[in-house]
Amino acid sequence: QKEVEQNSGPLSVPEGAIASLNCTYSDRGSQSFFWYRQYSGKSPELIMSIYSNGDKEDGRFTAQLNKASQYVSLLIRDSQPSDSATYLCAVNMLNTGTASKLTFGTGTRLQVTL
Amino acid sequence: GAVVSQHPSRVICKSGTSVKIECRSLDFQATTMFWYRQFPKQSLMLMATSNEGSKATYEQGVEKDKFLINHASLTLSTLTVTSAHPEDSSFYICSASLGQPSYSNQPQHFGDGTRLSIL
Numbered sequence: 001q002k003e004v005e006q007n008s009g010p011l012s013v014p015e016g017a018i019a020s021l022n023c024t025y026s027d028r029g030s031q032s033f034f035w036y037r038q039y040s041g042k043s044p045e046l047i048m049s050i051y052s053n054g055d056k057e058d059g060r061f062t063a064q065l066n067k068a069s070q071y072v073s074l075l076i077r078d079s080q081p082s083d084s085a086t087y088l089c090a091v092n093m094l095n096t097g098t099a100s101k102l103t104f105g106t107g108t109r110l111q112v113t114l
Numbered sequence: 115g116a117v118v119s120q121h122p123s124r125v126i127c128k129s130g131t132s133v134k135i136e137c138r139s140l141d142f143q144a145t146t147m148f149w150y151r152q153f154p155k156q157s158l159m160l161m162a163t164s165n166e167g168s169k170a171t172y173e174q175g176v177e178k179d180k181f182l183i184n185h186a187s188l189t190l191s192t193l194t195v196t197s198a199h200p201e202d203s204s205f206y207i208c209s210a211s212l213g214q215p216s217y218s219n220q221p222q223h224f225g226d227g228t229r230l231s232i233l
Contacts, residue, residue, distance in 0.1 A: 032219045043120075043207045043227040044158070051219055088157070092219075101148070102222055106157040 003027065004091050006105035014113050019076040021108050023089030026070070032092035033065055035074045038107065039085045047087070048074060079112045086110070117141050118210050120225025128233055129200060135193045135228045137208030143188035144210035148222060149181075152205045164191040198232045205229050 003026045013019045021035075032051055036044035050056045050063040050072065062075040072091075076083055086107040093103050117140040125133050137147055147164040162183055163171040170183035182194040191210075195202055206229075209222035 032221075034221045036224075041205075041229075043224040046221050046223065049219075049221050090222075101160070101163060104158050104160075 002105075003093065003103050004089055004105040006087075006089050006108045008106055009109040010111045011108055012111045012113055013079050015079060015081060017079050019079045019083065019110055019112070021074040021076075021087050021089075021110065023072045023074075023091075023105055024070055025072070025089075025091045025093070025103075027091070027093040028067075028070060030067075030070075030091045030093050033063070033072045034090040034092075034102065035061075035063060035072075036088040036090060036104075037083075037085045038088055044088055076110075079110075081112050081114060084110055084112045116210070116212055116223040118144075118208065118223045118225040120208050120228055122228060123226060124229045124231075126231045126233065127198065130197055131232070133195045133198055133230060135195075135206055135208070135230075137191045137193070137210070137225050139189045139210045142210075142212050144191075144212075145188060147185060147191040147208055147210045149183065149191075149193050150207045150209065152207060152227075158207065161193075166191075195230065198230070200232045203230055203232045 005024045034049045035047045037047050038044040048063040050065045056063045060077045064073045086109045088107045089105040090102040119138045121136045145166045149161045150158045161176045164183045164185040166185045172178045185191040207227040209224045211220040
């Protein structure tokens with residue numbers, strides 16, 4: 001079982017729709033969760049961070065965390081073609097020995113169509 | 115926000131050359147930095163954790179004698195790919211976190227990456 005799992009996609013949504021990206025993780029003791037966006041040929045950039053159960057909204061982005069189910073998601077409202085990228089889920093796992101070390105999923109490729 | 119600068123952005127060189135990549139935290143002190151490698155259409159692979167003033171911690175399967183890491187100050191870590199070969203061609207990315215390594219709630223901020231091509 002992978003430590004952080006994401007569907008590789010591609011996830012295709014029409015412009016203006018809601019894109020829903022999902023991630024599950026294996027370490028129940030994980031405390032910090034992050035979503036990064038990576039455009040092709042570029043390095044990842046931080047989109048959202050979430051630390052407690054529930055929803056966290058920032059503009060068109062909403063992160064959702066459910067620690068009991070070991071599940072974190074990212075919703076993108078009013079999807080735009082510029083949102084087309086790979087979205088990486090990253091989890092801080094306590095079993096790595098370094099507090100700030102992150103474990104990344106393989107990423108979900110999102111395609112927003114016109 | 116936190117800014118991480120990486121240099122150079124692209125390197126093309128002959129096989130057998132050693133290549134040094136710099137990673138700087140511009141507006142904060144980073145006691146811990148991370149070095150990743152990413153092959154085309156694959157996810158990030160952590161190579162090593164760079165610790166200021168001490169030896170780097172390498173991930174399993176990463177040759178420490180080939181990928182030399184130096185973290186001599188709180189704002190600079192370097193990765194040297196020694197005697198590079200075509201199979202070392204990849205996208206190398208560094209990252210850094212705010213605060214002390216014991217703080218687990220800080221995200222990592224990434225540099226722009228270095229695309230290394232070995233001929």
